[in-house]
Every structure is written in C-alpha cells, then in structure tokens.
Amino acid sequence: MHRRIAVSRVLLAWELGANMGHLDRMLLTARELRRRGHEVTFVLKDLSRAHGRVVGEGFAVMQSPIWLPRMARPPGLVNFSAVLASAGWLDPAGLAGLLSGWRTMFDLCRPDLLVCDHAPSAMLAARAYRFPVAAVGNGFEVPAFGDVFPALHYWDAADSAACAASDATVLRAVNAALAAMDQPALPRLTALFADALCIVASLPELAHYPAYPDSVVRVGPSFVDDAGAVPQWPQCEGEGGSGGIPVFAYLSPEHADFPALMAALRQPGLRSVVHAKGLSAATARELGAPNIRFEPAPVRMDLATAQARIVLSHASVGTVSAAALAGCVQLVLPNHMEQYMVGRRVVEAGIGLMVEPGSRGTDYPALLRRLLDDTSFSAAAMALAGRHAGVRPDHTGVQVVDALERCLAHGAA
Structure with missing residues (x-):
C-alpha cells in the first residue's frame, strides 16, 4: 500500500543524450505517477518519436530548451564537467539563454516537482524556485560527486588530480551566467546534484562509478526487455547440444570489427542471433x-538473454544489465566514454571481457573460447544474477515513484 499524498503537477524533463532509453525510463515513471493520481507533463529533447510513445498514452509534451552549437575546441576536462561543457555551460550568455527558457517553462x-532525466540546465534553472528537484538516470547521467566530480577515468591518478581544475573552469562560466540572471552563485559545481534528490537506476556492480554518496537513492536498472521480435535460434550441430552454444549479439554493423566478429560466430559449435x-x-x-540468424528488428531482450550463454554488445548499460540479470557472460566492444566505463565495470565484476576501443587484430575466436572454457566468468555471472534475483526493470518505475512521493511529502511538510 502506498500512502496517499496530494495530487501534484510533475514535470519530467530530458535535455541531453541521443538514445530513446531516456524516454523509456521516463514513461515507466510517468505511468506509475499517473496511476497514483499525479498530473504529468513531458518536456523532451526529441519530439520526433513522442507522438506514438507519449502523446498516444495521453501525456502532454513540450520541447525542452537545448544547446545547439558544437564546441569547436573542447577544453581538456576530465570529469562530468566535460558533459556540462558540451551542453553549453562554458558560454555564459548561451547558458543564460537556456536558463531563461527553462524559467519560462516553469512559470x-x-x-x-521537477524530475530531470539528464537535464542539468533544468536543474540549474530550478534553483531559483522552491519546488523540489529530482535527478533520475543511470550512473553516468547521475554521476558520483563529492567536493568535485570524480574523473571519468576514475582509475587514472593524473585525471583524478585534475578534477578540481576541471570543475573550476566550468563553474566560472556558470556563475557568470547566474549573475546575468540575478541568481545566486553556485558554491561548487557538484552542488547541482548535492542539493537535489538523486536516483541512480543501475545494478551496483555495473554503475559507471564504483562509489556514490550515501544520499543517492539506488533503484533497479531501467530498460525495455519485453518488446521486440522473439529470437529464432538457428539449428545446427554443436557441442552445446543439438543446436550448439547460443550467442546473442547486439552490435552496430558500422563497427570496424563487425566482419571479424561474424567470422568468429561462424565457427562450429555456436549458433547466434544477431541484431545489427x-x-x-x-x-x-x-x-x-x-x-547465424540476422534479425533486422529489435529482439526481445528477456527471451534472448534467458536463452543465450554469451552476449556480445557495445556495452550500453541496458543491454549489459539485461545480460547480467540473466547470468550471461559478456564480450563488450565500447564505442565511447559512457560505454567504456560500463565495460570497465563488466571486467571488474569478472563477468566478461572488453575489447579496447581502437584495438586492431583482435582474436575473437580466442576470446569466445576463453569465455566458454574459463568457468570463473560463468561463476561470477551466475553469482551476480543470484544477488539480484527478482530484480525486474518494470519495477524500477515503482521504486522511482516511491522515492519521488517521499520527496513530495517532505516538501509539503
């Protein structure tokens, strides 16, 4: 039973990021908020797919203020300040324009209640208002923080030593923008998250950083696993039984090693479903x-991971989480920093192997054989899945709204 609280107007804001995972997570939260009687409005970065997925469910949508220019020469920032810089936070006048747009939206x-799914400028603008603010996202979008943001390469001592300077570079521009808006200065860059309710939707072992403040609310991972095509495994003789060892691959055909990966999957003893x-x-x-069966449509992740022994991916946190919950061993080929951080966590958890970006001449048959022959990988994968038995992404929305309602109740007290 959920304690009844007053019906509230909730704004769900999305500003950064290119994939539809943000929209999927927001919908999980919005449906549960509406089920409990709250009024929900979406403010979205990308309206192009909003009609069928959001408006079609009866939610109102608006366009979020977003940063359009590209930085010609991004400075050497080593932590989450680099993400903020890419969102216009090094341009005081430009940032002030974004803040003005958000303030008009709030008025x-x-x-x-404002719920931000990777919407830092909305969070900054909301500091001029009295309503509570929550940040919901995976462990990259809601980063670890203390006095400064930790390094994206948290394992690199030189980058860690440069974090304070990175934060200071962005903070100077931010406070110039806030001064132009007659808004108080931000005492430190991490106050953006320290003063908000932070909800990280991720398995602890796979969160982008190893440690987060105790104030952060931890909920289960958020991804869609019950939509898409039913995987149809090819039947062929092999050591994994009458059909061989099942492998599920979710890969980009544009990756330089895609042909080499397919060559590895053609070896006897394997049978693969590949979504490319x-x-x-x-x-x-x-x-x-x-x-090998190539599946052009997205595949139902719950069925694919339940049947596969090995999952190949580019280390998006949703795919990695689905595979981890199913106890699969993994081979990951990250394409960018966020994926690379997840790939590091896969390796640290002992549940798979990572191919470093830019690697050449990788022996993929040997990597697949190692994942199959070295039982430590499958043991670690099954142990991780056992620790999180019963965790389901469709429950994440309930966990998020439980935390949001606690925040609303506290704000009304």
Whole structure:
C-alpha cells in the first residue's frame, strides 16, 4: 500500500543524450505517477518519436530548451564537467539563454516537482524556485560527486588530480551566467546534484562509478526487455547440444570489427542471433552462415538473454544489465566514454571481457573460447544474477515513484 499524498503537477524533463532509453525510463515513471493520481507533463529533447510513445498514452509534451552549437575546441576536462561543457555551460550568455527558457517553462507549468532525466540546465534553472528537484538516470547521467566530480577515468591518478581544475573552469562560466540572471552563485559545481534528490537506476556492480554518496537513492536498472521480435535460434550441430552454444549479439554493423566478429560466430559449435540495425541484405549474405540468424528488428531482450550463454554488445548499460540479470557472460566492444566505463565495470565484476576501443587484430575466436572454457566468468555471472534475483526493470518505475512521493511529502511538510 502506498500512502496517499496530494495530487501534484510533475514535470519530467530530458535535455541531453541521443538514445530513446531516456524516454523509456521516463514513461515507466510517468505511468506509475499517473496511476497514483499525479498530473504529468513531458518536456523532451526529441519530439520526433513522442507522438506514438507519449502523446498516444495521453501525456502532454513540450520541447525542452537545448544547446545547439558544437564546441569547436573542447577544453581538456576530465570529469562530468566535460558533459556540462558540451551542453553549453562554458558560454555564459548561451547558458543564460537556456536558463531563461527553462524559467519560462516553469512559470507556464507551475510544477510541484521537477524530475530531470539528464537535464542539468533544468536543474540549474530550478534553483531559483522552491519546488523540489529530482535527478533520475543511470550512473553516468547521475554521476558520483563529492567536493568535485570524480574523473571519468576514475582509475587514472593524473585525471583524478585534475578534477578540481576541471570543475573550476566550468563553474566560472556558470556563475557568470547566474549573475546575468540575478541568481545566486553556485558554491561548487557538484552542488547541482548535492542539493537535489538523486536516483541512480543501475545494478551496483555495473554503475559507471564504483562509489556514490550515501544520499543517492539506488533503484533497479531501467530498460525495455519485453518488446521486440522473439529470437529464432538457428539449428545446427554443436557441442552445446543439438543446436550448439547460443550467442546473442547486439552490435552496430558500422563497427570496424563487425566482419571479424561474424567470422568468429561462424565457427562450429555456436549458433547466434544477431541484431545489427541497418545491416544491408547484401552484407548479411556475405557475412552470414547457417549458424547465424540476422534479425533486422529489435529482439526481445528477456527471451534472448534467458536463452543465450554469451552476449556480445557495445556495452550500453541496458543491454549489459539485461545480460547480467540473466547470468550471461559478456564480450563488450565500447564505442565511447559512457560505454567504456560500463565495460570497465563488466571486467571488474569478472563477468566478461572488453575489447579496447581502437584495438586492431583482435582474436575473437580466442576470446569466445576463453569465455566458454574459463568457468570463473560463468561463476561470477551466475553469482551476480543470484544477488539480484527478482530484480525486474518494470519495477524500477515503482521504486522511482516511491522515492519521488517521499520527496513530495517532505516538501509539503
């Protein structure tokens, strides 16, 4: 039973990031908020797919203020300050423009609660208002913080030593923008999150940073696992039984090593389902084999990971989390920093291997054989899955709203 609280107007804001995982997570939260009687409005970075997915469910949508210019020469920032810089936070006049847009949005909507899914400028603008603010996201979007943000390469001593200077570079521009808005200065860059309710949706072992403040609310991972095509595994003879060892791959066909990966999957004893968005029919014919099925549509992640022994991916946190909850061993090929941090966590947890970005001449058959022959990987993967038995992404929205309602109740007290 959830304690009844007054109906509230909740604004769900999304500003940064290119994938639809933000929208999926926001929808989980919005549905549960509405089920409990709250009024929800979405303010979205990308409205192009909002109609069927958000408006179609009866939610109101608005366009979020977003930063359009690209930095010609990004400075050498080593922590979350680099993310803020890419959102215009090094340009005082430009940032003031974003803050003005958010403040107009707040004046129009008059929210009782602002929930930010990777929307730092909205969080900054909200400091001029009295309604509570929550930040919801994975461990990259809601970063670890203390007096400064830790290094993205948290294992690198030189980067860690440069964190204070990185924060100071951005903070100077931020406070110039706030002064132009007649808004009090930010005492330190991490106050953006320290003064908000922070909710990290991630398995602890796979969160982007090893440690987060005790004030951070931890909930389960957020991803869609019950939509898409039912995986159809090719049948062929092999050591994994009559059909061989099942491998699920969610990869970009644009990756430089995609042909080499397909060659590795063609080896006897394996049978694979491969989702490679945008793969041409000609390339599929060239790289395919009887023991590989290319699936053009997204695949139901719950079924694919339940049946696979190995999962190959680019280390997006949703795919890695789904595979981890199913006890799969993993081979990850990250493409960018956020994925690389997840890949590091996969290796640190002992549940898989990572191919460093830019690697050349990787022996993929040997890596797959190592994942199968070294039982420490499967033991670690099964142990991690056992620690989180019963964790389901469809419950994450309930956990998030429980925390949000506690925040609302505290604010009304």
